[in-house]
Amino acid sequence: MLKTQGLTLHYGGSQILHGIDLQARAGEVTCVMGTNGVGKTSLLKAISGTHPRTAGRVELDGQEVGRVPAQGMAHRGVGYVPQGRMIFPLLTVRENLETGFACLPRSERAVPGEIHELFPVLKEMANRRGGDLSGGQQQQLAIARAMITRPKLLLLDEPTEGIQPNIIQQIGRVIDYLRARRNMAIVLVEQYFEFAYGLADRFYVMERGAVTLSGTKCELSKAELMHAVSV
Template structure:
């Protein structure tokens, strides 16, 4: 579903990513890991179009892409759940979910029952404002909003950050369910090692904006992955 070749990214004159190449396949979870400041979020922003890459190729479902803005990529099936969630605090849960309709044809402007099967608490809180939800509930809302767009590529940036353990467990089950459906590729940026290791099919470990370790989980030693994410 996704191939990156020699992707680079700058903030002003500072180069953050240097020649990143990786793949993410349908029905798999690709975990991007590394210590703080190595470029994980920058990589997700480059893939999602929220920050333009400086160079390299992005190929989505076999189609080479130019440097497209986020809304164009969303229409092509890329859904992004950013670090910090970024839900609309003054909109209700229902209204937050309905923002995903912009990527869909008019006859698909409804909230699928599956969203509430995955996140039952959202059905109970449809008329509550997003800003009134707990951090864990907002994270569920952010993921659900992304799923409304029917993505082929789902980008998750630190979904466990600041979340209580029972919600972390639920998010893990949702990711497993989505992977098992085989309809999307999932790229997960995560600091919580055991959570990531349990879910991953493939790893990409970054250090100083470059790929340090990459490969299928079953072909990598756990200690090599852990060493790459340790300070």
């Protein structure tokens, strides 16, 4: 579903990503791991079009995508849940979900029933302002908003950060459910090792803006991964 080749990104005069090659397949969770500041979030920004890449190729579903801005990538089927959630605090839960309609034809502009089945609290709090929700509830809202767009590729940046354990478990179940549908590739940036290891089918470990280790769960031992991400 997703393939990057030689993906490079700069912030001003500083090079942040150094030729990233990555593949994420439909029906799999691809986890990007590494310590703080190695370029994981920048990688998701480059893929989502939030920050334009300097060089390299991005392919979605076998088709090369040029330097398309974020809204164009969303229309191409990329759902992005950024670090920090970035929900609209003054809009209600319902209105936050409806912002995802912009990517859809008018005939599909409805909140699917599965959203409220996966995140019952969003139905209960539909008329509450986003800013009044707890951190865990806001994270559920951010994931649900991305799902509204019917993405083929879902990018999740640190979805467990600052979240209480019961919500982390629920988010894990949602990711499992989405993978089981087999029609979506999921790229997960995550520092909570046990959560990431339990979900991932494929791993990429980054250091200083480059991939230093990659492979499937069958190819890489847990100890090898733990060592790589703790260096």
